[in-house]
Amino acid sequence: MDNRQLIMTAIEHIEDNLHQPLSVRSLSLFTGYSIYHFIRLFQGVTGLTPGDYIARRKITEAVRHILCEPGRSLLDISLDYSFKDYETFVRTFKRLLHTTPTQIRQKRNLVLPLLLHRLYSHDLQRWTDQHTIPPQTVDLGEIKLQGVQVTLNNDPSVISSAWEELWSRLSTIPERKLPEKYYQLGQWTEDYEDNGIRFLCGCELNNTRSLASRSLAGQSLISPELPIHSLPPARYLKFQHRGRSADISATYKYIYGVFLPKTDYRLTLPYEFEYYGKDYLGPENPASTSEIYIPISSL
Structure with a gap:
């Protein structure tokens, strides 16, 4: 198994457990690597740290539910993705998207939220050039x-x-x-x-x-x-x-x-x-x- 395949296995594990608490340490144990080596490997393949990937994927899916399920409370959606409390959910929103769940629901954003959609093996195969050719x-x-x-x-x-x-x-x-x-x-x-x-x-x-x-x-x-x-x-x-x-x-x-x-x-x-x-x-x-x-x- 090469590095990309190993990281893809970790990504699939994340995707299967987005509604559960996830830690970088548990992912490193899942792949059989030390946490230090796993973080370096994950970032080298994806351009993101594993912690950032987890947070961005959870927030991206939460945005989708906020927009598609207007009748559900924001608190319930935050609990769906295992945020320990609503304040942490809002802080993560602000850090990653520079907006709040309320503004997303009310569609009061002047900027396009930078969401991270699920990655697949063919995505990673085509990212080599993107890492090396700056815009x-x-x-x-x-x-x-x-x-x-x-x-x-x-x-x-x-x-x-x-x-x-x-x-x-x-x-x-x-x-x-x-x-x-x-x-x-x-x-x-x-x-x-x-x-x-x-x-x-x-x-x-x-x-x-x-x-x-x-x-x-x-x-x-x-x-x-x-x-x-x-x-x-x-x-x-x-x-x-x-x-x-x-x-x-x-x-x-x-x-x-x-x-x-x-x-x-x-x-x-x-x-x-x-x-x-x-x-x-x-x-x-x-x-x-x-x-x-x-x-x-x-x-």
Whole structure:
């Protein structure tokens, strides 16, 4: 059993016992390693200490229950995850998410909570590059996109269907930049946990500031059927995803669950986007590289 498999065994044990008291010492005994060696090994594979992983997973699942079960008391939910008292539950919330259970329930958060979703073996297999390639900070001006919009709940096939529709209707976007520059924009609202995340699969437009009043042969130069989204000038963290598009969820788990919580960034802009440039070789090509942009502040 290699190190990654060993840590995956520990993670599965944590996931099976999220509703029970868990200690790092008990995990080290479970794996047969000294506590010192186990902590170093766990952090080397995941980027998190085992104690942080346990706390983040418990809080992430508690957030899900707070939003999905509005009739349950916050105290009962805290007890579900074996917090010794409600004050400890609230302190852990504030430390990890910079908010409170009450604010989560009332959806009064101005920032996106940085949650850690369950890790699987294939996630860890794809994290090696993420540990070694730091993101770049870039400033971008206004970006206007036009394309096909869908809402993602549980069926990821809606994304590929949106791209297929975009290809078939590309000629209806006469103001697209040439050669085309393709993006996938993800947007969330306060109720995204219940109603899903909106995605726009589209291409970048030329400066269309004055096109609303222009027409050709009585028709608008901008297709009225495909929505247009304007992203404000902003500062971004630019990450790279290497590999198939279907595996990009592992990269997002690393960004939101591991990297960003270690920083002082607060995500106040409710979107992210992927850009497919010259190094993108297609969704199924394992040598493909796409770019992920996470806005960290307005300019």
